[in-house]
Amino acid sequence: MREFGYQRVFDVPGAVARLGADPDARYLGGGTNLVDLMKAGVERPALLIDVRELPLDGIETTDDGGLRIGATVTNSDLAAHPEVRRRYPALAQAVLAGASGQLRNMATVGGNLLQRTRCGYFADLAKPCNKRVPGSGCPAIEGEHHNHAILGASEHCVAIHPSDMGVALAAFDAVISYETADGPGELPLAEFYLPVGDTPHLETALPSGALITGVTLPPTPVAAVSRYRKVRERASYAFAIGSIAAALDVQDGVVREVRLALGAVASRPWRAQEAERVLTGGPASADAFAAAADAELAAAKTLPHNGYKVTLMRNLVVAMLTELTEEAAR
Amino acid sequence: MALSTSSAITLNINGEKHTLPVDHRTTLLDALREHLDLTGTKKGCDQGQCGACTVLIDGRRAVSCLQLAIASEGRVITTIEGVADGERLHPVQQAFLDLDGYQCGYCTPGQICSAIAMIEEHAAGWPSAATADVRPEAGAPPLTADEIRERMSGNLCRCGAYVSIVQAVAQAAEAEAAQTPTTARQFSGPSGPGDLAHPAGTTDAEMTA
Missing domain, CATH: 3.30.390.50 (CO dehydrogenase flavoprotein, C-terminal domain)
Structure with a gap:
């Protein structure tokens, strides 16, 4: 693993400013995916900005009757929340279907959205992978692909997104909020993940350096x-x-x-x-x-x-x- | 200015503060085992897939192999060495002994730490993937064998001692539910005190189902 600096941040503007100053920095949430990928050498940040102490750990009902979920809410807290279970039961079920009790206690909503594919070639530095090294090739297409994409893939990448939570969020028209050095922004989940095309290494439409601050669910009686x-x-x-x-x-x-x-x-x-x-x-x-x-x-x-x-x-x-x-x- | 890649950190473990220098790459698991000689916490897969390294962080179970030591500063850490009350074993430890909830024992510290927190999660009314109706109005599900298996699925046992592990967890949960009145329970769950629900007792039939 590459050596790295570490800084804990306590406010959102401070977090965004710190990351902006170092293009080799990454935000650290629960670390359940990032730390694993750092051990494998897939991720090689020079600085980790620990966002777990940011004041983004609340779940609140919005004025119009929707739900606003902070980015550092853990999977456990999301799935246990009475309003989630009452008004969006599929979301609670999706989160509970993912990982284990230990990992759900660590993992955050923001990190869940940004987790990387579990395609074995992506995690194996000895293999080519267009997502990890653009232009190097995709061995999955002629190799091990029994759990790869059947929709929206391309000849450059057939990896799937592993999130359970994201599937429920997609069904309920979730909107992702983020903060950048230039101010806040929003992306509907439908536009959050980029089409694969010939750029599988570009995964989200988040502006460079953006920090996910939360997820808003509109009021959805059918849910x-x-x-x-x-x-x-x-x-x-x-x-x-x-x-x-x-x-x-x-x-x-x-x-x-x-x-x-x-x-x-x-x-x-x-x-x-x-x-x-x-x-x-x-x-x-x-x-x-x-x-x-x-x-x-x-x-x-x-x-x-x-x-x-x-x-x-x-x-x-x-x-x-x-x-x-x-x-x-x- | 070059970034420092190591720091002196203070960890609060089992009620004691330990100050140690760490390379930032050090996981909490390696800090416990290699720096502090707390070798009760085991290293299995070292990639978050087996649960052998489970500890409690601020009362909640977590895998210490994916938790950086430096990110653990300011948190309250409990390892298997800290769950007993002096010479008196924790009820979950006792149940594992009574019911042979292990064979080789390598996964056992993780199983026990996981079970301690899992019983609290259930007592706080948290549903699981085995819960038929997750809506709060449905109440807390009884802690059946299916519920225990699902809630403990993050702890692998390569000997396959699961049958006894499930029985030990059920016995410990039942003992704790009998001892602790619902109103006295304290748990930092997100559902808040209003959502605490009394866990139903587990019958023998459910345990062996």
């Missing part, structure tokens, strides 16, 4: 009937091979509003807008759910070893919407 489901290769403490966050409002057998986001299928949490469009105003039936899943997955591009994800995601969409329809009827 009260929502769920998150995660499929993985062991029962707990593993990354998803496919996941879904869904919310559904059904009246008299008709879909009035639906939210669908898919995880472990793309370089970002994947909002299933095409499926939502097909479903809205139509019947809440198994056939309609399957047709919506097919519409979304029509754009899927599979590799030799990840084609199962199309079937998996189709089944997840149908099962989840069926369950939510039954829950709404109770």
Whole structure:
């Protein structure tokens, strides 16, 4: 591991100014991903700016009835918060489905959004990786890719984003707030992660040096009937091979509003807008759910070893919407 | 000005303050084992995947292999060496002994630290991925074997002593719930005192399910 300086910061302007003064610096939150990548030599910061003491650890109801979540709120605190569990249950479930009790106590909301892919080639300095070394190649495409992207990938990178939390945030139209030396800014989650294209090393639209300060969830009544489901290769403490966050409002057998986001299928949490469009105003039936899943997955591009994800995601969409329809009827 | 890459830090561990010079790259795990001779905390994978290095930081369980020592200044750290009350074992330690909650014992300090905090998390009403209904109105789930397995999934045991570990955790949780009235519980959980819920007792049937 490269040697590094360390500085703890106590106010947001101080944090942003400190990072701006050193392009080789990184913000340190819980460190559950960054420290791991530093040990592997993938991340080599010259300075860590520890942001855990910033006054960004609150969860508050906004004036319009949404929720404002501070960037240094831990995963544990987010998932345990009564208003999250009551009004956005799929978000609490998504966070609880991720990592372990220990890691959820350490990891922060801001860090969760910025965590890196778990593609094995990205973490292996002995291998090429366009995300780590632009232009070096992508061995996953002809190599180990059973848990790689089926949507939105490119010939340059097929890595997936590993966050569970982000999938629920995508379903609920979360907005990311940040601070820069030039002042604050906001990015809807839908615009937060950049398309892969030929620049897989550029992952977010955050301006250089920006510090994520929080996440705002707009008031989302449909989220009260929502769920998150995660499929993985062991029962707990593993990354998803496919996941879904869904919310559904059904009246008299008709879909009035639906939210669908898919995880472990793309370089970002994947909002299933095409499926939502097909479903809205139509019947809440198994056939309609399957047709919506097919519409979304029509754009899927599979590799030799990840084609199962199309079937998996189709089944997840149908099962989840069926369950939510039954829950709404109770 | 060249950045300093080492510092003298003071760590509060098991109620004692230790001042030591550290290279900033030093994890809390290595500071405990290599600098302070507190070797009860074990190094397994050293990448946050096995839980052998679990300690309590400000009362909450965390993996010390991904926690930098310098980032631990000002926090209250409890290791396996600090959980007993003098010669009197912590109820979780006692339960692991009583029920053979281990084989080789390497993962045991981490299992015990994890279980101590996990029982408090459950007592504070935190749901888990095994909880069918996470809404606060649903109340705290009973601490069934499924709940224990899910909540303890960050601690691997390569001997596979899970059956006894689950029983030991259930017994310790039951003993603590019987001793401590709900109103007396103190826990720095985010749900606040208003959300504390009494954990339901775990039946034998649930324990062995």
